[in-house]
Amino acid sequence: MQSPAHRSSHICSSGIWSVATVCLCLKVFNFCAFLVQGFGVSHPYPWQGIVEVLLEVRLILDFFYFKGAYFNFWKTLNWLEGIASEFGVRGYPTIKLLKGDLAYNYRGPRTKDDIIEFANRVAGPLIRPLPSQHMFEHVQKRHRVLFVYVGGESPLKEKYIEVASELIVYTYFFSASEDVLPEYVTLPELPAVVVFKDGTYFVYDEYEDGDLSSWINRERFQGYLNVDGFTLYELGDTGKLVAIAVIDDKNSSLEHTRLKSIIQEVARDYRDHFHRDFQFGHMDGNDYINSLLMDDLTIPTIVVLNTSNQQYFLPDRHIENTEDMVQFINSILDGTAEAQGGDGVLQRIKRIIYDAKSTVVSVFKSSPLLGCFLFGLPLGVISIMCYGICTADTDGGVDEHETAKKENSDRELTDEGSEEEQEEEKNENYTELSDGDLKQKDLSEKKKD
Incomplete structure (x- = not known):
């Protein structure tokens, strides 16, 4: 009999190309995780997300298996819509824990330790x-x-x-x-x-x-956090503005450490003033924040995010000390600081263009040959079709013009030929009439004689 871990490995290796929904049930802990992978998601390849999550699921299976838990792990192919409708699955991949009549969504990092901690916390x-x-x-x-x-x-x-x-x-x-x-x-x-x-x-x-x-x-949340993408997502439920020092953790220069210390001091010493409205922390690197703001921030810097409407604030002058940071926060609270970004129509259009550009750039960076094939082939086909359409229209117009001109010339020649024939007939008729008159004249003269 195959072990549960072996069965999970079998699904990860042989069924990954066709799996639409995967359900993992840990009966001892009454833990069920639904990993639903759809197409058209934000991954470069449609199977990438489910591969990553299934690898973590296998680690979880191994963990509970060695603790003596009993598993039932299976895949389903035909009832994806029913599963999604029954449990309210709207994002892919999704992990849910079922406890009695309640279903809990897991929104944390997709790592073994975090998922196991989530299972133990909610199942208890x-x-x-x-x-x-x-x-x-x-x-x-x-x-x-x-x-x-x-x-x-x-x-x-x-x-x-x-x-x-x-x-x-x-x-x-x-x-x-x-x-x-x-x-x-x-x-x-x-x-x-x-x-x-x-x-x-x-x-x-x-x-x-x-x-x-x-x-x-x-x-x-603690007063001061190491902020990442998952943390920002969770902070969106608090309604707080997030003041972040964007730095490089590997850089030990004075400027990087100074901004981090300023944020920590404000979070600690001014808690009574700002903890209802602000969350403080730092972020390592500017890649995520640049993609979020659709801007290119130079680190180290300080940015304040409003996660509810996607607005952000940048200081109008260099932050030298804690007093400068407090003054900047107060300017945000009283409305004098200029807000950038937002969720308006123009920003949404900008987001679409930015995401498309980022996708193209990421594909070419990761695999230039694949990028040339994915984008070059459709562009080449479209270019050939456009060229063929334009060329066909031009040649057709010239041919029609020449044909019409030729027909007009033939008509003119035909008309001229008809006029000449009519004149010749008239001349012949006139000649015949003249000959007849002469004959009649001769006959009349003979009679007189």
């Missing part, structure tokens, strides 16, 4: 209890952001459980009694929801922070 209980201080310290060391409900049964706990069922895909949720918390934690009242991060803690206040779900969604 929504609220994990912390019965002792030792357990609390152990969990706090493992998680950079820790949400804890403190207290007994209350409407706040019911709301906390409701929010946890929605946001468990992003972070863990815990509960504890007050005596389990560290001694430095002081709560104004019970029950309470506390978040531990950045070496300190913050207590949820319904009057100041608003809805609990919105507060947790904002606070589930």
Whole structure:
């Protein structure tokens, strides 16, 4: 009997060209991942995305297999539309975890560790209890952001459980009694929801922070982040502006380290002023940010992104210190800073042109011969067709003109010939008449004689 890992390897190697949907079920953890690969996606080749994800799925299979889990791994070819409709699949490839009547989407990095961590987090209980201080310290060391409900049964706990069922895909949720918390934690009242991060803690206040779900969604990130594409995608749900120092991590020059330090200082020292509206971090390299902004930013630099409407802000002068950065942020908040980009019609047209240009350039960079074939062959065929059409029209027009001219000449010659024939007939008739008159005249003269 084939092992589950061997079966997954068989699908990856022999079925990859025809697989439309792949379903992975881990029965012990009640974990199902639907990897749906369609055509016309953003990959240069239609099978590239599913190959990458299936390789990670095989690693996950191996991981759980060695832990003694039982698997059932199969592929489907005929019910893609039914799967997509049933589970609301709109993007490709998609990973979903089914738990009871709920289906959770995985939106993190496509790596083995991240997918396994997602499976363990969502498959477990929504609220994990912390019965002792030792357990609390152990969990706090493992998680950079820790949400804890403190207290007994209350409407706040019911709301906390409701929010946890929605946001468990992003972070863990815990509960504890007050005596389990560290001694430095002081709560104004019970029950309470506390978040531990950045070496300190913050207590949820319904009057100041608003809805609990919105507060947790904002606070589930550290004050300062190493920003990448997946992080920016998740930050879009928070409604915050993202202030990023775009630097080269491998470059240890003063300018690169200075901008990074400025962002870190603002995130730490001005949290009370800006944490509701801004998220701070740095990004390594400018390739992703250039493609996002359709611009060419020179690193090191600072850019502030509005992920909700795709606008961005650039400082109008060089950022020398923390005060300059604070002044730049305040100018954004009061509306005096100039916003660039956006999601208007012109920007969408620009995006289409930019994406097309980027695709062509990337194809030629990766494989010049393939690029020449993909783009040269259609252009050559179209050019030949256009040349043939234009040439055929020109020759046809000349031939028609010459034919019409020839017909007109023939008609003129025919008309001239007809006139000459008529004159000859008239002359002949006149001659015949003249001969007849002469004969009659001779006869009359003879009679007189």
